[in-house]
Amino acid sequence: MTKRYAIVLAAGQGTRMKSKLYKVLHPVMGTPMVEHVVNQLNLLQLESITTVVGFGAEKVKEQLGDQSSFVIQEEQLGTGHAVIQAEDFLKDKEGTTIVVCGDTPLLTSQTLEDLLNYHDQEGAKATVLTAKTDDPSGYGRVIRNQADDVERIVEHKDASDVEKNIGEINTGTYCFDNKTLFKVLKQVSNNNSQGEYYLPDVIQLLKQANEKVSAFQTSNFDETLGVNDRIALSQAEKLMKKRINETHMKNGVTIIDPDNSYIGPEVVIEQDVVIHPGCVINGKTIIKSDAVIGPNTEIRNCHIGENTTIRQSVATDSKIGKSVQIGPFAHIRPQADLGDEVKIGNFVEIKKSSLDKNSKVSHLSYIGDAEVGKDVNIGCGTITVNYDGENKHLTKIEDDAFIGCNSNLIAPVTIGKGSYVAAGSTINKNVPSDALSIARVKQTNKEDYAKKIKKTKKD
Structure with missing residues (x-):
């Protein structure tokens, strides 16, 4: 099988998110978007994954760790400029490179695998992942020729009225013959209103060189959603939640x-x-x-x-x-x-505590830094007093012990097997096995003392 490589585009700042958090690190169902992408790529048989980072580079590296190698795009000069940053890693390698955006968290490994297989089957120099939608506004339109190959990709703002009615759109995910990709990228111009180097321009240059460019259309448009603002982020969250929940229910x-x-x-x-x-x-x-x-x-x-x-x-x-x-x-x-x-x-x-089989802490208690044995009953309001202001200390409560309500167990301390601690006790010494420990002030009743208090208040 042809060797396969991946480039993840994750260098953009994401100004439309209006956030201090770097765009591709915004979570979808608890996992950063770029990690969703890399996790799916890791399910494929790839030789390497290279992530192009820019803003927030160190945080992205920290998040992905050794799942990817990294290159820096110092200036954000377009998607073509981003891909060429990986040239030193990939330019001389034989095989296929898949380019995926780090803000497309819904893409699945199955779709990416299907894209790669279709690219190999077609013998194309480039294959575009496309999708159909009833509302293609804002997307680049895919124009096919009579052989059903890609003729060109037209951005929405440049499309004619007829072209705007085309429902097949460019998702921003591509496969390329690796050596051809880096050769043609050197020919891409920034002669456009943004002054940037666009990756889709590679498609046009390949067509001008009479190279074959194919398109693989996924049946699931939702999967191709790119997240550029909080509205799209919420849509991705909803779609991911639905996908995950349905998978569990089917199982x-x-x-x-x-x-x-x-x-x-x-x-x-x-x-x-x-x-x-x-x-x-x-x-x-x-x-x-x-x-x-x-x-x-x-x-x-x-x-x-x-x-x-x-x-x-x-x-x-x-x-x-x-x-x-x-x-x-x-x-x-x-x-x-x-x-x-x-x-x-x-x-x-x-x-940070262990409780062995059949032990109970039924209500209103704090058990911290403790080892609790089997069949222990810990009464309401019990506290393991584990912190002395500088260090944490261990409380041990052995099997079958009974701790009465509102007890303070001042660590380090051990409550022996089968022992009882009377309610309201403050224990700061070890309690032997099978002992009853009472540590509270003896009750004193002062007859008629409440009457004296009430009289003093009236006076």
């Missing part, structure tokens, strides 16, 4: 209200999971079968076991076991590790 997931459920592209959900309205699920989250999520739950980078239920809660960067009950209104913070059959109730916060 056996119940999404009760797909219009109001937001699931990121890297999320893995098994069969018979139920997603209630208002959920936002992102990152590298895995949800195992028969779990129930929602309503209004936010999850990021979590592993959630079978038969677990999470209601109206937030969970981030954590591992949650099987048959766990969480919420409503719980906060599972990073590095929580909840064992099977654990219960986390309303207004409970768990941070």
Whole structure:
């Protein structure tokens, strides 16, 4: 098979976004646009991916990491000028180069693969990815000859009335014979109103040299959407959400209200999971079968076991076991590790703590920097006092312990196996196994003292 390469155009500032954030880093369903593009390219059998960066170059490099090599376009002088920045990497290589814009997050690897295959099949020097639309306003029109090859591409402002009625448009994605591309780019002129070097001019030059130029028409116009402003960004978000949700539903997931459920592209959900309205699920989250999520739950980078239920809660960067009950209104913070059959109730916060099987923190408690054993009951209002103003310290609660309501466990401290902590206690020393620890002031009743207070207030 012919060797294949990719160039991603990601150097433009994106002034129409009116944002401090570099355009291609604006997220669609939680993932930056340019990363969507590179992720799809990575599914193809490519020799290399080269991303052309300009404004915000360092942030784009940081986002993509080693998924791509990078070249800098110091001045934004058009798409042709952007592509030629990759010349040192690619000019002498045999094969096909696909050029994709970094602001087209909806393109799929299947469409790109079909484009590459069609290009090879046709034996063309260039192939344009096109699409049909009922409203082609603003797009370049694709003019074909009698052999159905591309004759030229006409920009909307330069098109005649007849040409403006053509519904087939240029999507801005191309395949080129690699050596031919860089040879012809040197002939592209900037003799236009913008003073820029346009990549579509390569098509015209190839036709003048009697080279074959083909067009591959995708059946899905929505997939070719380029994002240049916040309106298009919202359209891309809506289309991506619909695509992702429909894929999960086809795979056996119940999404009760797909219009109001937001699931990121890297999320893995098994069969018979139920997603209630208002959920936002992102990152590298895995949800195992028969779990129930929602309503209004936010999850990021979590592993959630079978038969677990999470209601109206937030969970981030954590591992949650099987048959766990969480919420409503719980906060599972990073590095929580909840064992099977654990219960986390309303207004409970768990941070960097492990809870073993069948332990319960039912309501209004903070458990941070703790190791909690099996079958532990932690009463309402319990706090692991983990921070001394400079350092965090560990609390250990061993199997079968019972922590009474409104207890403060001042770390570092260990509550022994099977022990009891009386309600209202402040514990700052280790509690032996099977002991009862009481750490509170002895109650004193002063008879008739309330009458003296009331009399003083009247006087």
